[in-house]
Amino acid sequence: MEKEYEVECDGQSMKLKPVKVWMLAPKGRRGVIIGLFKCPGGKVVRKAIGKAE
């Protein structure tokens, strides 16, 4: 199960579950895990929620 993460929505920090999670890493470098979130107002927010190995 996806944990909830703190995301900024409408100037407010709220805990949301990511709609989608994937790794974003250039070749030969470390990179990050990106989460895609949707705020109640409909705004879409991407945030790094972890580091890739």
Next chain:
DNA sequence: GTAATTCC
């Protein structure tokens, strides 16, 4: 710039 992914 690069990486993947989604939204407008």
Next chain:
DNA sequence: GGAATTAC
């Protein structure tokens, strides 16, 4: 098609 995301 371009923007956005992180950090190296």
